[in-house]
Amino acid sequence: MTAAPARILETQALTARYGHVQALSAADIHVCAGELVAVLGPNGAGKSTLLRAILGLASTTGTASFHGTPLPRQDPVAVSSRGVVLVPEGxxxxxxxxxxxxxxxxxxxxxxxxxxxxxxxxxxxxxxxxxxxxxxxxxxxxxxxxxxxxxxxxxxxxxPKILLLDEPSLGLAPRVIAEIMEKLALLRDEGLPILLVEQKAPAALKLAQRAYVLVLGRIVACLDPRDLSSHDDLAKYYFH
Incomplete structure (x- = not known):
């Protein structure tokens, strides 16, 4: 029996708030060695908040772990020093x-x-x-x-030991998006684990081994991109 790949990054019941507003609710995700994992969802779903919670940039409960060890809360410098590195939106x-x-x-x-x-x-x-x-x-x-x-x-x-990207296609022309995604595929193939938050689902799904769908702060699906035959297959989760 082939051993399951090691989980590099994992969240368990990760919840984030901005003041009294809960922007992320009990999110469970993981990224294994050599994987590119996409996080998809409509605007305002909490995708960027998920990355901020992992990095320690938001008030959280639950855990985010790297190689099985919990990451520090509200200490992004300590998190990045562990090799968890964010390319931010903008x-x-x-x-x-x-x-x-x-x-x-x-x-x-x-x-x-x-x-x-x-x-x-x-x-x-x-x-x-x-x-x-x-x-x-x-x-x-x-x-x-x-x-x-x-x-x-x-x-x-x-x-970095894992790369987190927040909407790298934002504001770019289709030709440039394709070039950026091609480079991310090269990094994935070199063995760099990647967690990719992306609004443009088709581009992300071409690269991802797995995709989480986030809607209104909740993970509503974990999908194998090979099981999606059309945009409608994905869109139905957005209205979960």
């Missing part, structure tokens, strides 16, 4: 700084290990060659797609 790059400076910030914990820094930088620039052409350009002057590449590249500079 990218979060530093516009007045250059591409090179943004990438350096991603690797700030390296301090003086120049060889390791160069190894990570080489990997990022191989994945996103356009960043190599724009190292001295200010990040805010690049296109939206290039800024998204930079946001992912900066996250990779921290050598």
């Amino acid at each position: 990218r979060g790059i530093f516009g007045p700084m250059t591409v090179s400076e943004n990438l350096q910030l991603g690797a700030y914990r390296l301090r003086s290990d120049k060889a390791e820094y160069e190894r990570r930088l080489t990997r990022v620039l191989a994945l996103f060659p356009r960043l190599g052409e724009r190292l001295s350009q200010t990040a805010g002057s690049m296109s939206g797609g290039e800024q998204q590449m930079l946001a992912i590249g900066r996250a990779l500079m921290s050598d």
Whole structure:
């Protein structure tokens, strides 16, 4: 019998509130080694809140565990130091700084290990060659797609053990979305676990081994993308 793959990230009854408003209710999800797992759902479903709860950016109950050990609550620096790294919605790059400076910030914990820094930088620039052409350009002057590449590249500079992405396709043209998704597929195939929150379900389902559907703060389904033959198969869960 083949052993089940190890669970890298897992939440159990994870609940999050903003003041008196409960935005996430008892969410149970997991990401195994080498998996790309999608979280889908309509606007306002609580998808971004799920990521914020995992990172310790929201008031929570329940647990989020990494390699079986609970992650700290309300301490995102400690969570990211464990290798749980978020590419936020809106990218979060530093516009007045250059591409090179943004990438350096991603690797700030390296301090003086120049060889390791160069190894990570080489990997990022191989994945996103356009960043190599724009190292001295200010990040805010690049296109939206290039800024998204930079946001992912900066996250990779921290050598994540799992990558969390919040709506990476937001505001991008279809051609650019396809390119971003292609790069995520490469990272998945290299063995990097990925938790992908995405509004554009078809693009995410092409990559995912599993998808959770989140509606009004609750997980209403866990799906195998191969079982979805049409948009209607997915849409019915949105009106659960």
